[in-house]
Amino acid sequence: MKKLAIGLLLAGSMTSAPLVFSAEGLELAKKSGCLACHSIEKKVVGPAWKDVAARYKDEDGIRDKLIAKVKKGGKGNWTEVTKGIPMPPYSPRVKDENIEKLVDFVLAL
Numbered sequence: 824m825k826k827l828a829i830g831l832l833l834a835g836s837m838t839s840a841p842l843v844f845s846a847e848g849l850e851l852a853k854k855s856g857c858l859a860c861h862s863i864e865k866k867v868v869g870p871a872w873k874d875v876a877a878r879y880k881d882e883d884g885i886r887d888k889l890i891a892k893v894k895k896g897g898k899g900n901w902t903e904v905t906k907g908i909p910m911p912p913y914s915p916r917v918k919d920e921n922i923e924k925l926v927d928f929v930l931a932l
């Protein structure tokens with residue numbers, strides 16, 4: 824039931840990414856604890872993931888940079904949004920493989 828609700832939510836809010844992948848990505852984000860501070864549409868503690876995707880859409884090598892950021896944490900890219908709160912490190916709490924999937928998910932928004 825929960826999965827269905829998420830799927831429907833995404834179907835309404837997303838246009839480009841395929842639904843199956845998106846629902847999976849969101850589920851992974853939830854399991855990994857990301858949604859405590861992020862949502863797709865709105866700033867929570869961290870920036871809205873749609874804003875992250877929009878900011879970097881033309882930037883070369885951004886996938887690797889964001890993977891490194893999620894692994895090691897960091898701050899300074901969204902100070903105007905977060906007032907300087909840092910992004911916590913997620914490696915090895917979240918497997919590298921899943922961090923890559925999460926970054927792909929965010930960049931596809």
Ligand code: HEC
Binds near residue numbers: 868
């Ligand atoms: C405790 C709160 C918190 C949690 C939990 C969290 N984030 Fe963040 N995240 C932040 C903050 C704050 C920033 C902004 C950092 C900055 O200003 O550079 C951020 C930034 C980001 C960015 C953009 C990085 C950049 O350099 O522009 C991505 C991508 C991201 N988070 C992904 C994730 C993923 C994936 C997870 C789960 C594995 C996660 N976050 C969990 C707080 C959080």
